[in-house]
Amino acid sequence: MITELGHFALILAFVIAIVQMVVPLVGAHFRWPGWMSVAEPAAQAQFFFTGFAFMALMWAFITSDFSLRLVALNSHSAKPMLYKISGTWGNHEGSMLLWVLIVSLFGAVASVFGGGLPPTLKARVLAVQASIGVAFFAFILFTSNPFLRLAVPPFDGQGLNPLLQDPGLAFHPPFLYLGYVGLSMAFSFAVAALIEGRVDAAWGRWVRPWTLAAWIFLTIGIALGSWWAYYELGWGGFWFWDPVENASFMPWLLAAALLHSAIVVEKRESLKSWTILLAILAFGFSLIGTFIVRSGLLTSVHAFASDPERGVFILYILAFFTGGALLLFALRAQAMQAKGVFGLVSRETALVANNVLLAVSCFVVFFGTLWPVVAEMAFDRKLSVGPPFFNAAFSPFMVLLGIILPVGAMLPWKRGLVGRTAWRLRFVFALAVALGVLAWAMQTGRSGLGPIGLFLGVWMVVGAFADLWLRGGATGRFRRMLRLPRADWGKTLAHAGLGVTIFAIAGLTAWQDEDIRVAELNKPFVVGAYTLELQNVRRVQGPNYRSTMADVEVTRAGRFVALLNPEKRDYPVSRMPTTEAAIDYRILRDLYVVIGDQQANGGWTVRTYIKPLANWIWGGCLLMALGGLLSLTDRRFRVAAGARRTPREGVPAE
Template sequence: MITELGHFALILAFFIACLQAVVPLIGAHRRLAGWMAVAEPAASLQFILTATSFAALTYAFLYSDFSLRLVALNSHTAKPLLYKITGVWGNHEGSMLLWVLIVTLFGAMVAWFGGNLPPGLRARVLSVQAMIGAAFFAFILFTSNPFLRLEVPPFDGRDLNPLLQDPGLAFHPPFLYLGYVGLSMTFSFAVAALIEGRVDAAWGRWVRPYTLAAWIFLTIGIGLGSWWAYYELGWGGFWFWDPVENASFMPWLIAVALLHSSVVVEKRESLKSWTILLAIIAFGFSMVGAFITRSGVITSVHAFASDPERGVFLLGILAIFMLGGLTLFAARSGVMQSKGVFGLVSRESFLVVNNILLCVAAFVVFVGTIWPLVAELFFDRKLSVGPPFFNLAFTPFMVMLGLILPVGAMLPWKRARLGRAVKALRWPFALAISIGALAWAMQTGRSALGPVGLFMAAWLISGAAIDLWGRTGRGSDRLARLRRLPGADWGKAVAHGGFGVTIAGIAAMMAWEAEDIRVVQIGESVELAGYTITLDGVREVQGPNYLSTMGDVTLSRGGSVIGTMQPEKRIYPVAGMPTTEAALDNGLLRDIYVVIGDPQEGGGWAVRSYYKPLANWIWGGAILMALGGALSLTDRRYRVAAGARKTPRAGVPAE
């Protein structure tokens, strides 16, 4: 009964979305207040119905209702409670229901908190958001229905993919989808502004909180996915340039560019066309990610489905919204003329360079991701584009971005003197050079990657600190003024500093990682980067829904025991799939990473051990970047979107 209620709620939400997509849009065009007023209750009702449907599916997983095909394929009675819950979105159909739930959530947020928006703009935004919702409701109901019944329910389920039964990946998809789907709201604002024919400073301020929220969630989601890949897959890497990893990284890069360009629209009423275009492309990349993971065009541990029919449907949704948005953009380009004029040396110019670097970097990732598919389709050649290409082609743009970031943040709007900003940053530059030189002097026979990375990190972190301190003016009460600075200033400094922290972690791991791979006998020790790793024993352990071969490893240094580590190799009998559980000894400056393999014919066990310097700085930097975004959201100007409504230009109708 509950699952039927969920199915019915999903169908009803689809019809509400269709109604919301049409009625308020007509009302805004004809200035019918009653028709426009339909948008808010419809958005709220659409969210409530979708949440009801999602809750019904969750109930089915919690109580192991194997009469539902989805539950039978992705759950098991012996599975721990956490993974019964995460099994709801650990599959294609459930993840799409989560996707559309978030679409309706963002629409409801505009209905609940968009009181400062002009009625016409709000009605159009909610209508466009409902169009996106209706498209994905149709996709779910016609190709991916999560409420399909089995005529003969099995006694037990087939279990969830064991690789997905992990806390890091349990929370990774919801955060990632909040970011992916949150970019739909920037698309809706962009299309609504094009329909209305008005893009001004107030629009830049209204769209910024939703862009910030989406970027924060996307940052957390990517960080969690990277952390999961690091310790769960057993190869000790934090990023492999997997196509699905790239699918989330591309919209993240475009969202960063959008955040910076929207500041220029808000402050100077410049870059209007460019900002609207970025808002459209950002959501386009998020839909490209959905297509990549669900169409079967690639194979990945992250991919949900390999159904060509679903892929064609998603490709159709992508084509409709992108072609429609870009066509409207071309048709309305005349109403997006910039007002602000700025010099070659100004904050605006540096933000333009920032945007160019980010967009070119995203394009490089896109080409590397899609080129193997293009080569196979059009040239009948099987190619593999891996980390060497991405590292070589992508890294220079990030280095250039890191170099200009502190300088651009210090420059005033409209017109600036470069010498003044450079003078203020002389001590951060000297500190960065000193740290890079120290790293170079301490290493022997290594590449320049580590010293250059630490230089970049120190430059970004100290530059952000100087920029923040410089905003306190002069006098004896600078600390008091520092505490009173707007949340946006604090957020920018923390996010830029977090970017530097992540760069330090990546550079250190790639430059100074040490590894040892060998067969180790019971009681034998391995020396690694000054640490001693001793295999004390191996035992069989029964888990809640798996069998584990667990090693007992002692970690010591200089004769002093640091701790005990327990790497595992698990077998999940229901799924018939093995997984590797690395053992980690975490530290501020390093990780020791141990993986146990198979027993060997001559006795002993295959053991891989790694020394990973500054590993946790990668995810610490991601947390700081997300925290910086959250601090910016606390700025009242963005939180309530209290932008002054400008008088429209001649020839453009007012609301």
């Protein structure tokens, strides 16, 4: 009964989304307040009914209702409760229901907290947001209905993909979708502004918190996915330039560019056309990511579905929204004339450089991701574009971005002097160079990647905090620093987090040790500064799997370090093996051990990695997200920040 109610609620939400798409848009065109006011209750009702449908599907997974086709294909009665719940979105149909739930959530939040928006703009924003919901409601109901019943329910289900039975993957998709779909609000603001024919400083203030929220969620989602790949897949890496990894990374790059571009619109009323274009492209790349994951166009361990029919439907959605928005952008180009004028050397120019580097790096990733498909279709050649291409093509843009970031963040608006600003950072530069040279001198037989990464990391982290320090003045420095806006502190933490991540990636890539061997029981072997001994391999029964577990003792200079238990698991229901790495986490390094197959001589294949600074990668990502969250709490950047303030007596309005 609950399942049928959920199905009915989903259909009702679809109908309400159609009403929300049409009525407020007509009302805004004719300036009819009653019609425009429909948008707010419709957005909230749409979220309520979509949420009910999602909870009904989750209840079916929790209670193991195998009469529901989706539950029978993606769950099992023996699964732990966490994975029964996460199974709700651990499949194509359920994940798309989560997608539309988040679309409706952002619309509902905008309806509640958008009180400062002009009525016509608010009505159009909510109408455009509803149109996105309509497209995906139709996609779910006509091609991917999660509420289909089975005529003859099985006794038990087929189980969830074992790779998804992990806490990291339980939380990774919701955060990623909050970021993906959150960019739909920036898209809705952009299209609504194009329809109105007005983009001004207030619009820049309105669009920034939505973009910032989406960027925060994307940062957390990507970090969780990277961490999961690191410890769960057993190959020792945190990033493989997999097509689906790239699908989430490209919108993140464009969202970062959009954030910085919107600052120029707000402060100087410049870069209007570019900012609108970024808002369209950022959401467009989110749709491209959805297409890649679900069309079968590119193979990936992360892919949800490989149904070409569904892929074509998503391709139509992508073409309609992105193509339609770009057409409207071309027609309204004359309405986005820049007002602010700035010099060649200024903070505006630095932000333009930031945008160019982020956008170009995004298109480099896009080219590398889709080129194998283009080559096969156009030239009948099978090509593989892997990490060597991406590392070589992408890294220079990030290095250049890291170099200009501290100086660009300190340049004054309108016009400035590079020499004067760089001179203020002379001690930071000297410290970064000294530590980079020290790292080069201490390493033997290594590349320059590690020292360059250390230089960039110190330059960006210390440079970010030096900006706050210098703004504190000569007297009462700490008091003035603490009184700076939260957005300034957030910017500092985000830039520092990027510096930490760049240094950690460079250090791990340059300084890691790797060892692959056939280890025999009770025969120690040395990897780097550590001695490892395979003491035992035993069979273990898990809650819904059987495991081959090893006991590996690690010592250093005769002192006990850790007892690690790498595993090979076999899930009888899905008949799929997985590798579970054992990791000894430390502040400066990880010791990573993987057990392989038994060999003819009785030994076992053992892979060992010593990974310096591994945890700093995700620490830097969390620092970036924390910086974004701190900025989001700044009163100037809240959703209603665009509301016109009443000037206090005796104080001129801004």
